[in-house]
Amino acid sequence: MKVSPASFDGQSIRRVYDEATETWWFSVIDVVQVLTESKSAKRYWSDLKRKLAQEAGSGQPYEEIVQLKLTATDGKQRETDCAKAATLLRIVQSIPSPKAEPIKLWLAKVGYERMQELADPALSLNRARDTWQQHGRSDKWIAQRMTGQETRNKLTDYWREHDIKAGQEFAVLTNIIHQEWTGLSVKDHKSAKGLGSHNLRDHMTEAELIFTALAELSTRQIAETSDATGLGENKTAAKAGGGIAKQARRQLENQTGKSVVSGENYLAPVATKKSLHRPLKK
Known part of the structure; x- marks a missing residue:
């Protein structure tokens, strides 16, 4: 999956693109934070999810909610509830907020941008090239x-x-x-x-x-x-x-005499003695 944070109204919404399924997954908590401006978006979502689950009569209010590891504010990877745009639209409808309609339009725009990239793959490639250059790829x-x-x-x-x-x-x-x-x-x-x-x-x-x-x-x-x-x-x-x-x-x-399959990565080095992974040498 490809990590690609987005911004709505100046606030970051974490998202990842799954190339295998050609799907964007968004952090539900980030969207809830934008809508509610709550000091504890995690608690708000937990309470809302419980309520929606009770109404649905099942342990999970929507099938299309999965847990993916996303980078938290402390820099650590943590499992976070993520959903597709269609599922997020249903969640948005359950939250009274003046930002509900703007974020619906934003989600629709994300889908439109992906449709543009499918129609003109050069757009996607240009964005990818810029991102890789910013991350120091040769x-x-x-x-x-x-x-x-x-x-x-x-x-x-x-x-x-x-x-x-x-x-x-x-x-x-x-x-x-x-x-x-x-x-x-x-x-x-x-x-x-x-x-x-x-x-x-x-x-x-x-x-x-x-x-x-x-x-x-x-x-x-x-x-x-x-x-x-x-x-x-x-x-x-x-x-x-x-x-x-x-x-x-x-x-x-x-x-x-060397293995082709490697455990190396391009992640930023972690400042700890236990770190085993270092950026690949250019």
């Missing part, structure tokens, strides 16, 4: 990251056109490819890098980006050759595509 790394994203986009376009549902099925196939070439699930690879809600690809080494692109390129071409349609047939293509990258990875590792 031009070489950025070029590889963008090349890999183009390869990824062509694969997901194929999936959409062959009865694969965006969201959960995309995530399933992505994990198969990743598990096959790295030997790790996406979740385990993120854990090895010490990542929370961050986008794994934004913290890959140049080699990891290249092998990921090889795996996804191979998957698409294999799927196209057999006209793979539906989840079952595309699972087979995903495993085969990941397998090609795995063979190439092993050959390189045998020659260099």
